[in-house]
Amino acid sequence: MELNQSLNKKFLLIDDFSNVRKSVKGMLNSLGVSHVSEASNGTEATKSVRDQTFDVILCDYNLGKSKNGSQLLEEWRTRGWLSYQTVFVMITAETSRDFVMGALEFQPDDYLAKPFAMDTLQNRLDRWLDRQSALGPINQALDRKDYPALAKAAREVMETKPRYRGWAQRKYVEALFHQGQMTEAAHFLQALLDKRDLPWARLERHRIDVQEGKLEAAERGLKTLIMLQPNMVEAYDLLADVQMQIKQPEKAQETLSQALVRSPRNIARQRVFAGLASDNGDHVAATRAYKEIVSLADGTMHESSRGYKDVLRSTRTQLQSLDDDALKRRLQKDAQSLLKKLIKQYPDEPDTELFSKAYRAYLADAGDAESTDRVFLESVAEAAREHMGDLGEDSALDIVDILYEKGLSKEADALVEELRQYHKESGNFVKRLNQLQAEPITQEARRHAHKVNTEGIELYKHKDYQAATKLFEDALKFSPRHPGIILNFVQSSLLLMGQTRVSLSQLDRCLDIVNRLNYLPADHYQYERYTSIRDKVIALHAKVKHEQPS
Amino acid sequence: MSNPVDMHTIMAATVHDVKNALSLIDNELREVIDSIHEREPDSTLKLNRLRLEAGRINNDLVHMLGLYRMNTDTFRPDFDEVLIEDVIHDATSRYQQTLESLGIHLGIELEDPDIAWVIDPVLIEGVLANILTNSIRYTKDRLDFRAFMADGGLCITLTDNGEGYPAKMMNFMSETPNQGELSFQNGSTGLGLYFCQQIAQLHRQGDAEGYIKLTNHPEHGGAVFTLWLP
Numbered sequence: 001m002e003l004n005q006s007l008n009k010k011f012l013l014i015d016d017f018s019n020v021r022k023s024v025k026g027m028l029n030s031l032g033v034s035h036v037s038e039a040s041n042g043t044e045a046t047k048s049v050r051d052q053t054f055d056v057i058l059c060d061y062n063l064g065k066s067k068n069g070s071q072l073l074e075e076w077r078t079r080g081w082l083s084y085q086t087v088f089v090m091i092t093a094e095t096s097r098d099f100v101m102g103a104l105e106f107q108p109d110d111y112l113a114k115p116f117a118m119d120t121l122q123n124r125l126d127r128w129l130d131r132q133s134a135l136g137p138i139n140q141a142l143d144r145k146d147y148p149a150l151a152k153a154a155r156e157v158m159e160t161k162p163r164y165r166g167w168a169q170r171k172y173v174e175a176l177f178h179q180g181q182m183t184e185a186a187h188f189l190q191a192l193l194d195k196r197d198l199p200w201a202r203l204e205r206h207r208i209d210v211q212e213g214k215l216e217a218a219e220r221g222l223k224t225l226i227m228l229q230p231n232m233v234e235a236y237d238l239l240a241d242v243q244m245q246i247k248q249p250e251k252a253q254e255t256l257s258q259a260l261v262r263s264p265r266n267i268a269r270q271r272v273f274a275g276l277a278s279d280n281g282d283h284v285a286a287t288r289a290y291k292e293i294v295s296l297a298d299g300t301m302h303e304s305s306r307g308y309k310d311v312l313r314s315t316r317t318q319l320q321s322l323d324d325d326a327l328k329r330r331l332q333k334d335a336q337s338l339l340k341k342l343i344k345q346y347p348d349e350p351d352t353e354l355f356s357k358a359y360r361a362y363l364a365d366a367g368d369a370e371s372t373d374r375v376f377l378e379s380v381a382e383a384a385r386e387h388m389g390d391l392g393e394d395s396a397l398d399i400v401d402i403l404y405e406k407g408l409s410k411e412a413d414a415l416v417e418e419l420r421q422y423h424k425e426s427g428n429f430v431k432r433l434n435q436l437q438a439e440p441i442t443q444e445a446r447r448h449a450h451k452v453n454t455e456g457i458e459l460y461k462h463k464d465y466q467a468a469t470k471l472f473e474d475a476l477k478f479s480p481r482h483p484g485i486i487l488n489f490v491q492s493s494l495l496l497m498g499q500t501r502v503s504l505s506q507l508d509r510c511l512d513i514v515n516r517l518n519y520l521p522a523d524h525y526q527y528e529r530y531t532s533i534r535d536k537v538i539a540l541h542a543k544v545k546h547e548q549p550s
Numbered sequence: 551m552s553n554p555v556d557m558h559t560i561m562a563a564t565v566h567d568v569k570n571a572l573s574l575i576d577n578e579l580r581e582v583i584d585s586i587h588e589r590e591p592d593s594t595l596k597l598n599r600l601r602l603e604a605g606r607i608n609n610d611l612v613h614m615l616g617l618y619r620m621n622t623d624t625f626r627p628d629f630d631e632v633l634i635e636d637v638i639h640d641a642t643s644r645y646q647q648t649l650e651s652l653g654i655h656l657g658i659e660l661e662d663p664d665i666a667w668v669i670d671p672v673l674i675e676g677v678l679a680n681i682l683t684n685s686i687r688y689t690k691d692r693l694d695f696r697a698f699m700a701d702g703g704l705c706i707t708l709t710d711n712g713e714g715y716p717a718k719m720m721n722f723m724s725e726t727p728n729q730g731e732l733s734f735q736n737g738s739t740g741l742g743l744y745f746c747q748q749i750a751q752l753h754r755q756g757d758a759e760g761y762i763k764l765t766n767h768p769e770h771g772g773a774v775f776t777l778w779l780p
Contacts, residue, residue, distance in 0.1 A: 093570070115577045119646035123639050162664040166631040196755060198668060199629055230626045 009055040009129065010035040014045045014072075015091070016064040024058065027121050041066035049081050056087045056128055058112070067299060074106045075301045084139035087128045134161055138171055151175035173204050182208050199229045203238065210242055218242050233263045240272070249280050257285075267293055267302050274310065281447065283318035287331075290314045294338070305352045308342040311335075312359055313398060320445075336365050350390035354383060358399045361406065377403065381411040388422045393429050400436055413437065413519050420521065437519060439479050449479035456488060465496035476513070483517055483526040490514050490533055494540070507541045561618055565611045572608050576601055580647070587651065598648045602683055605645075609680045613745040620748060627670040627752050634665045634697050634704065641678035642695070645686070654691055661698035669753060669779060677746045677762075681708050681775045684742065688712040688773065703758065703780045714766035715773045719743075746777070755780035 011033055015021045018040065025036050037052070039045035041063055049057070061069040069090050076082035090108040109131075112124060132139075138157060141150035154175060157168035169192065176185035189205045192198055202225050209218035222239040225232065236259030243252035256273040263269070274289035290311040297303045315335045322328050339359050346352045357380045360371035370376055384391060384399050391399075396419055403412035416437050423429045439446055456471035472489035479485055490510045497506060514534045520527055579601050587594040619625035638658055649656050678695075685693055689710030697706045743762070750760035758780035765774045 115573060117580065117644050117647060120640075120643040123643045127636065127639075163633060163666075165664075166666050196668060198631060229629060231628050 007032050007034070009033060010037070010052070012037045012039065012045070012048055012052075012054045012057045012059075014039045014057065014059040014063065014069070016040050016060070016062075016066065020060070024121075027118050030118070031122055031125060033125075042072050045072060046076070046081070049076055053083060054086050055132065056089065056125075057082075058089050058091055059108075060114075061090055061092045069108075070106065071300045073108060077106050078301065084142040085132065085136065087132055089124075089128070131164065134164055135167070138168065141175075142171075147175045147178040151179070170200060173201075177204075177207075182211060199225065199232060203232065203235050206235075207238060210238060210245075215242050215246050219246070231262055233259045233266075233269075236262075237269060237272075240276075244276070249276055253277055253280055253282065253285070260289075264292070265296055267296050270296065274314070278314060278317070283314060287311060287314040287318050305342060305346040305349055308338055308346075309352075309355060309394065309398075311338055312342070313394070316359075316362060316398075316402075332363055335359075336363050339363065350387060351392045351395050354380065354387065354391055355395040355398060357383070358395075358402045362402045374406075374408070377406055377408055378411060381408065381415055385415055385418050388419060393423075393426075393432075397432060397436055400433070404436075416519075434521070434524065438482050445478040449475045449482065449485060452478070453482075453485050453488065456492070460488070460492055465492050465499060468492045469496050481516055483520060483524070483530060486513055486517055487526060487529055487533055490537060494533075494536065502540070502544055504541075504544055507537065507544060510537050511541055558619065558622060561615055565615045568611055569608060572604050576604050579604070583647070583651070594651055598651045601648055602686060605679075605683050609676070609683060609742065612676060613680075613741055617741075617745060617748070627673060629668050629670055629753075631666050631668045632671045634667055634706070635660055635663055637669070637671050637675050638678060638695050638697065638706070640671075641675045642682060645679075645682060649686065649693070652686065654686060654689060654693055657692070657694040659694065659696050661696075665697060665699075665704065667704045667779060668755075670749075673749045673752070674777075674779075677749050677777060678706070678708070680742050680746060681777075685710045685712075685773065685775070690772075692772075700778070703755075703760075703778050706777045706779075708775045709767060709772055711767075711770055711772040713773075714771045715764050720764045720766075750777060750779065753779045 011028060013021050013024055013028075013036055015024070021038050021040070025038070028036050037048055037054070039048050043066070045059070048054075059069040059072065063069065063072075067075070073082070073088055073090075082088065087110070088108045089110045089112055091112045091114050093114060110124065110128065112120075135157065137153035138150060141147070141153050151172055154168040154172035158165050158172065161168075169188075173185050173189065176182075176188070186205065186208045189201045189208070192201045193205065202221065206218045206221050206225070209215075209221070219239065219242045222235050222242065225235050226239065229235065236255050240252040240255040240259075243249070243255060253273065253276045256269060256276065259269060260266075260273060270289050270293045274286045274293065277283070277286035277289060290307070293302075294307040294311055297307050312335055315331055319328060319331055322331070339356055342352065343356050357371075358377075360368055361377040361380060364372045366372075380399065381403055384396070388396070396415075400412050400416055400419070403409075403415065416433050420430055420433055423433075439449075452471050452475040456468045456475065459465075459468035459471060469489065469492040472485060472492055475485045476482075476489055490513060493506060493510050497503065514530070514537055517526075517530050517534070520530055524530075579597050583594055583597050583601075616625060635658075638660075642656060642658070646656070682693065685708055689712040692711045694709045695706065696709070697704065699705070743764075746762050750762050753760035760777070760779040763776040763778070765776065766772065767774050
């Protein structure tokens, strides 16, 4: 039966070596397969896949300089160019099998270790074609994304084809998930697990736990699952998600870093990890991960200017908290070369143009005389105000931050004001702008300022205004524009003067500092407190000056 | 080399390198066999024995690396529900040609062709291939794989029609059950069997744990290797 079955099937053979293609084609021919198309690289293969429908694709993992087999599979699946009815087989050098298996999100239907003997190929060929015909209705439903039909087809396979029961069970759960039938999925999975322990079913059950908010149960269960099945990287992803939800971002970062050890080539996971690391203040890890993303995305569908911008942004944050000059220089050099690539590869993106100008000014490469001139940065601020519609939120914040850092506070404030108007519908962005304007400083400094400020508040509560004022003043050194700290300082100073004696010089200082908040928009939650304290300082200042005309 | 990670990297790299070389040797041998097997049956036989030996070196390397990783706790099984028929075919298909030229008949008999079981398919395939390459050396002209359900678990046996296991070897297995102790008294066979036993034990379900067993056939006296998985 097998020979007849394969006679009319269409095969595509992808390998960069013509002698390999020749030998496999010869084997296929002698097994009765006559329709064999060939492709020697990713571009040719993609063209074939878009032009025709194949029954089986045999794709070598390593295609030389072209995209590798898994990148092709990912792109074809994502773009919908590859039917689920096509059997996709990844051919790997025997020793790289583990590597390929563990590392991929888009799983091929089968793997074949090379070199393979004719007997092995025949054996597998029978298996693929048998499966293709048995699972036809399931794969058709997957192609149409018709989930009720998928559920029905999967049920039918489960009942009539015990050979493919396990496979159909997964597709059934997938269909229920897509239709939002969580209770039913949970029951189905529990019934499977009552019979025997199935790692995939456990994972899916915990996915439901997470959806239902049973975070503790999910956390416990996922940790056990990872212990038993340490290569199951999806379990780490889900656990990290739970840990973020229960506000344990450091643990989530650690969990993802373990998943990345096992499967480092997943861009989505690298990105989540980088974001977490950055929020956790681990800028070294964040920069490293963003760099990894750029190199993984190279030549694939994931390649974009965003990757470069992420690295540059992360490097800048890292630089802000570094004391080691040698390391600083090395990071700057890396950043400069990335910036050059960004400019070269994405010349037509308006956002990228403004972004890279700001970074040129920030990195102040000695060889780039134009960018080190203050006028250059002023022109960037000007251009940013004129092209706000082209400017992405992250790039806008970068430019504002760089303006502050380079001492162009006036230009920065003006840009913030216009951005706030332009984006007034986007509450989150306005909040980030306000925060940046209040604290255009490094995260390290921000953290430190908050710590000292909190200690100051404790002393203030105990009416120790002297010590409190000193701490608030300390915090201001790290975060000179923060409304809360400024108002705490002034308020505490006033009370201290009430306890001891009023000094004009101290009042001068208070006035100076409170005037830093001129930028505060009227809808800022500290605005009323600000005006009331400011008015008090002004009144007192006038009164004292009048009384002590020294 | 005090750092275990370094040692592991070195071992893994060496094993991969040697494995690549072996698979090249195997491939070349196969091509030579293809071109001479009609004219020179005697040389073909010798070359096929060489292929078997190359396969054994390959298995030994895998065992060594696997045991090292078990010892350093970096061994990661991957359990999945798979068709047992596929696993047995994957373990045997690459030896088909060798078996034919040596005049050995390989039988595969499944109580139910649709049996699916939760195992680490790569590891179990390795166990079966390992036992197969050993049995090829000792059987007369038959090897039979059987898979069936027994004691609430899955039982896979490989029976040959040779002289059977020597008493010493069967004792080796019964003397050191579950002790994780390795005896090299019996030469190289010990390592392979020890590895198979460790793989079997990684398979657990509830309180039950997988095991291997060496016996001789009650009627014809050939060796019977049994792998039981819960």
